[in-house]
Amino acid sequence: EKKGQGSLLPHLDQEGWLTPGQCDGRNPCGRCMSQAGVACVYEVPTRQSKDEMRREILQLRSRQRQTEEILAALSSHEQSDQILDQLRDGESLEAIRNRLRDSASTSASAHSVTTYSQLSDFQAISHAMESAQNAGNTSLTAPYDASVNSLQSPVPVQQEYPSEPWTGTTTNQRRNKSPHDESMEWTSEPAQQSIVGTWQEHTAGPEFNSSLQDARSRGQGVILGDRNESESPPGVLIASYTRESWTAVTSDTQIVEHLLALYFGWEYPVFASLSKEHFMEDFRRGIPRYCSSLLINALLALGCRFSDHPVSRADPLDVKSTGDHFFAEATMLLESEEDHRSLTTVQAMGIMSIREASCGRMKESLFLSGQSIRLAIEMGLHLEAEVGEEDNGARNEAEEVDDAVCQATFWGAFSLDEAWSLCTANLPHFSSRISLAVKPAILRHVEIASWIPYTDDGGPLEQNCIQPSNIRSVYKTFCxxxxxxxxxxxxxxxxxxxxxxxxxxxxxGQYIKWYDTIPDALRLGHNFTPSVLFAHLYYHFAILLLFRPFVKFSIVGSDVSPRDNCDQASRAITAIMKSYSELYTLHRTPSFVTYIVLASTTFHLAEVCNNESNTSSRGMLFENMADLIKMSTSHGFAIQAMDAVRYLTSQWGMSGIFGDGAAHHSPTEETLVSIQYLVPIIGDTTSSHDPADIGKDMAKNGFRRLSESDQS
Structure with missing residues (x-):
């Protein structure tokens, strides 16, 4: 209750209900009537109004999806008469849609829906997804409501507001950070004890070995697809390779196919530059067309990151040597090539870059990624994506296959280049004005191919389920x-x-539109494969890095708050990681997840620095650090990320936040390199400010610096 022109707001109990005797906006309450000469004005709280709008938007979207499904069924002519009869009988859209879904689930292949071995698996997985679903719903609606008006009209400019300097590095010229002579040691979670032995010796006995091999064979059949030993298609040379001769590191095809299944199960299609079905076909037939020894060794080196087996290490006793033997073979083959202009070389460079990113060797990863996209441009692969959807003439099957592989190769190199450019605050290799009309086609038989959480044991993890991979949909939306x-x-x-x-x-607005139009199959709750979860993580990561340079500012004439959006994105990342951990553990995550978690961690740390009583951000900071510890067993960069966070705590006067009592921390040389490269993620190492120079005339550009009280 406020006097004069103030507003009288309702008092709600903990469940949001009005208690007796309090204002409901319709009848004057006792407090209003008892104060003579005071005009009480009731206004609906902004938060309450937004909640109602969100509920209405969700209802409208649900109704729109129901309508679209029914229209699609009508256009198929298979059930059109039945649907028309139901509409004439006055049945609701929801009832018709539910009947269509029941019919589809009955007639569809078992591979087109998610199946569970038992009810407890369904319950456990549903519980694990709660955090991610809550984060996804909040992030989808809250920023959208606030941004609608400001996106539709020009932003007002207040010329009279004085500009303020922005402390940090410029957007176009990154500042080198100087190390400080402070010491502190960060110890990651101890690695699992290595076991020396061959692939067969690792098992307990003949009976166990047989069941294990059966499980691996079934799992590989799901992930890699059925083996097809048919003859080579017309016009293709006779096979010059066997499955045993693709790599010189091992002749054991069980090891090779196991590591390939791990890659395709946990990393693919994130930044993937190859078409899985065409690659596997040539791999099994021994045809060096869409497969090569260089590419095989690169994939095996990356696949080793998801295995605890000693054969995945160059030194069986050293977990740090994981994949080194295959990577050394790939490097040797790459250096021995006289002409790099081939699809498989472009693909291999991208895969090798991802592997080096996982290890924390950023300079090497950036070099390989740069070479991959440059080579793709030299070969004109980008022209395949610029042609457009119209075809100038009839094309035979071989040409269509080649086009599909070329498109996949280009988009893999392109998306990886964009990711590294986003992480390092650099412009990508392509000009600003590009028109990439052609995306990889969505093929139903590829979409409904099943996915399971394949592991060293060949079978799923604690919760057992088989779900459609939706690989092409993920890849297209990722592009x-x-x-x-x-x-x-x-x-x-x-x-x-x-x-x-x-x-x-x-x-x-482009990001919001993308999120709002992703297929239902890729929404959190419908699908929870690692690649789908990564796509959502990557979206929130992009939002965080978009607004992070502006966290000290408000946007004039808009309800969009850069700081709130960064906070929301960071919290969503933490929540999705919690779901991922409960579903699959964090020992098998796509390589760039560690970089995303680092960005979330440093933002939570900055929030705690600004307000030490912020228990929510503090709790999420500890969750992120725990996630990095878990990922350090498979991704070397996670150790550097923890080291960088330790360094920031010492620079920002928060050295004791993790309870170690140390006042200083001197980062390793590798961490210093990461800090220099990852400016948008790490931030300014001398303060909790962020790294972009967004211009000297802030007011002229539509920004207003927040007061100190608003920042805390």
Missing amino acids: ELSEIIHLTLYTLYTPGSSVTSKALLDVY
């Missing part, structure tokens, strides 16, 4: 997200230009 990141990079880092609030909101 679309990479295009928006491309726009982000030129908005933030174009030399000689500063960011305006309108440009920032326009890019933000």
